[in-house]
Amino acid sequence: MNIAQSLFESEHICLGPINFEKDPEIEARWSEDADYLRMVSLEPARPSSPAQIKKMYEDIEKGQEENKNLFYFTIRMRADDRLIGFARLDWIDWSNGCGYVALGIGDPNDRNQGYGTETLHLLLRFAFDELNLYRLAAIIPEYNAAALRLFEKAGFVEEVRRRQAVNRFGRRWDLLHLGVLRNEWETHRSPDKPAVGLQYERPAGF
């Protein structure tokens, strides 16, 4: 055991809390990009105002408190704490040790830089080392090639193919469940590089 292992910090990014002052406007801007929404959600794509994002954040925190089967994180740059995405461990079934994982990086300029991989490694570590889960799954539509690559590189394998389950872009697509078991991850786990605290400037006063 390494009790000091870094659960929230990676080389470039960190998992963080919701920031009600700064984040709603940024996330509202992402929601103007239908391509982004269609990658991260099966719900009809629709733009959200900062007020609607704030309400979504409130519902998330309420859900975390009441149901105790969700861990929601923002993904932030370690250098300046800038919000770049979201990460979620959801539908946690405690007695069976199962959960689902989802993540998204809102601005295309922040993609293809390895931040998704770093985030996923942190989430896997949190799920297996801290939540003591046995397995994690991700549900990804066939058209999301980038997500399929990201999860497969991290050790997930295709477990379920819900045929023709998604109706989008003028045709039907399969919906895939990719899963990874704890013992499989342990052979894949990224080397522990404990980061020494947060890099961004600590707010004044404490």
Place this chain on the structure above:
Amino acid sequence: MGNLFRGELIRLAAMDAEKMSKAWEHWNRDALFRRLLDNEPPTLWSARKIQQWIEKELERGDQRFSFSIYPLEGERLIGFVELNVTNWQHGNAWVGIGIGNREDWGKGYGTDAMRLVLRYAFDELGLYRVTLGVFSYNQRAIRSYQKAGFVVEGRERGALSRDGERSDMLVMGILRPEWEAQQGAMYKAAGGRDEDRN
């Protein structure tokens, strides 16, 4: 064309919260019923609590289609079946079914109810596919679903841990074109004309 709510052995009816809650409170006390139905550890809720929960669920009637299962004649409640439309735009629903008493298992009631519900999903709700999850140790249910036309689409490995052993959760699905092909054969046998079907 046949009655949407009457099968060969059973009929579908409205879910009456009070009547269903009493039955469910009793069925829940058979641990096997719960372990076949649900991945979560069973909570032995009071009938009152179950009734409140059912009433709340019935409010979501735009998305949830909940039926009671009765034999063709008589008022003995034998089970429930429910369609949950997760996305109308994708035309998908999840189905869940349960027959409460062990004496009613293995009699074809579940398969009959599932056939009616599939007709409802495709012909009345206009959906494109129906999905279900079933545990690998629930062989009777898997056979019943296959008889009704569902195909195994994969399994979430080790998704259940019971008695210290791991089992899988199978995901099964049926697509509208598959269902229609099955109906075509049966419909023709019943003397129907192709032009009447749509």
